[in-house]
Amino acid sequence: MQISRLFQIIYILLEKKSITARELADHFEVSVRTIYRDIDALSEAGIPVYSTQGKGGGISLIDNYVLNKSLLSQLEQDKILIALQSLSATGYPELKDTLSKLSSFFNKSNINWIEVDFSNWGNYEKQKDIFNLLKSSILEKRVINFSYFNSIGEKSNRNVEPFKLLFKDKAWYLIGYCLEKNSVRTFKIIRMANVFITEKSCTHTDSHELSHKSSGDFHTKNININLKFSSEGAYRVYDEFQEKEIIKNEDGSYTVISQMPEGEWLYNYLLSFGTMLEVIEPQNIRDEMARRLNILISKYIY
Template sequence: MQISRLFGIVYYLLDKKESTAKELADRFEVSVRTIYRDIQTLSSTGIPIYTSQGKGGGIFILNNFVLNKSVLSEKEQDEILLALQNLSAAQYPDIDFVLSRLSNFFQKSDVNWIEVDFSPWGSDERKKEKFNELKMAIIRKQIIMFEYFNASGTKSMRRVEPMKLIFKDKAWYLKAYCYDKKAYRTFKISRMANLEISDDVIGQRIPGEFTAESEDNHILEFIDIRLKISPAGAYRVYDDFNEKEITKHEDGSFTVHTSMPIGDWLSNYLLSYGPVIEWIEPQSLRNTVIGKMEVIMQNLNRKDETR
C-alpha cells in the first residue's frame, strides 16, 4: 500500500510541480503526518523532494529530476504493477492514476488482466456498494453501525470499530471490535443490513484475538461425514471439497469423506444438493435430512387456502 502511495506522490508532484501536505493527504486519504513520513522516505532514497515553509510554501520536486526506471528490475516492475492492478480491481481511491502513469513509464500496456467484483452474481447495486463502504470506513478509521443476523436468524444492532476485511470459504467477513460485546468479533458481510458510517473516529486500540461470531461464541464442534454424490453433482463436489477428500468411481459418481461443523446449517446445506446426493453418513445426520425433506413435502402438498 505504501509503495503505491509513494509512487503516486512522486508522479503527482511531477505533474503538478508543487503541492501542500494537506492536499496530498486529502488525495491519498491519509493523515498529514503520514505524508510527511512519506516525504522523509522518498528523500532518503535520493529523490530530490523538498518542503518550504511560510506563505506560498509547499512540497515540490526539483525541476530537473527524472525518475530512472533502471533502478527497478523487470520482475520488480511487474510486481509493482500487479499490486497496483489488484488495488485498482478493488476500486482503491485514485489508484488508476498511478497505475496508468507507471504502466506508461515502464512501457507495459497489458495491465488490465484482472477484474474483481466482491458481490455475488445477480446482486443489486446496494450490495455491491457495501464492500466499498466497509473498505473506506477501515481506511478512514470510522466507527460503523449495522443490523446483524446471526446463524439462527436473531437480529441485533451492532456498533463496531472495523479493522479488516477477509475472504474465507467463498464469503467475505468483517473483523472488528464490537462495543456491544466488548470483544473482537467476525461478522459475515452478507448478514449485515442497514449499514451506517459514523463521523466518530476510532481511537488507538491494542489488537486482540478475534473469535468467530456464533450463537454461543464457543469453539465449533466438528463431525466426520461421508457423502455419495451422483455424476451430475461433479460441479458441486469440486467446488465445495478438497481434492484429497474426494474419491471418483468408475461410474462417474463420487464419495466424499470430510469433517464439517455441527449445526442446523449442515442439514440445510446437504439439502441444497437436491437429487444428486445419494447417501449420507452418519445415520443421525441422514435422519435429520430425511426429516426436513418430509416437512418440505408436507408443506408443498398442503392446500393453501389463502392462495
C-alpha cells in the same frame, strides 16, 4: 490500498512542485494524518520527499528527482501490475488510474490479460458503497455503525472498530472489534445494512493477540463429515473439494471425506446439492438433514 496511494502521491509530486497535505487528503478521501503517515513511509523507502510549514508551504520532492524504474526487475514490475489488477476488483476507480500510469511508466502494453470480479450479480453498486465506507473507516481508524443479520436471521445493531477486509470462500467479510460483544468478530458484508461512519476514534489495534480471540461466521468448530454424491454431482465435487478428499466409486458415484465448519451455513450448503447428495456421517447431521427435508416436503403436500 496504501501501496497504490503511495505511487499516486509520487506521480502527483512529480507533476506539481508542491501540494498541501489537505489537498492530498481531499484527493484520496482520507485524513490529513493518513497522508503524513504516507509521507513518512515514502521517506523511509528512500524517496526524497519533504514538507515545509507556513504560507506557501507544502509537500514536495527534491528538485530534479526522477523515479527510477530500473530499481525494479521486469518480474517485480509485472507482479506490481498484477496485484493492482486484482485489487481493481474491489471497484475503486483510483486503482485503474494508477494501473494505467504505472503500465505506461514500465512500458507495458498488455495489462488486460486478467479480470477479477468478486461482486455478486445485481448488487454491485450496494457493495461498492459499503466498500468505500469500510475503506474510509479503516484508514481513518473510526468506529463504524451498522445493522447486522446473523446466520439465523436475527437483527442487531453493532458498533465496530474495523481492522481489515477479508475475502474468503466466495464472500467478503469485515474483521473488527465489536464494542457490543467486547471481542474481535467477523461480519459477512452482504448481511450488513445502514452502514455509516461515526465520529468516535478506534482504541484497539489489530494485534496478533486480539486476532487469536476472533470469532464469527467461519471461526467455528470443524467436524468430520462423510458425503456420497451421485455421478451427476461430479462437476461440483471437483470444483468444491480437494482431490485428496474425493473417492470415485465403482458405480460412478463419489465419496467425499472432509472437514467443514459446524453451524447453520453447513445445512444450507448441503441442501444446495439437492438430490445429488446423501450425508453418510455423522449421524446427527444426517438426522438434521432428514428433519429439514421433511419440513420442505410438507410445504408441497396438500
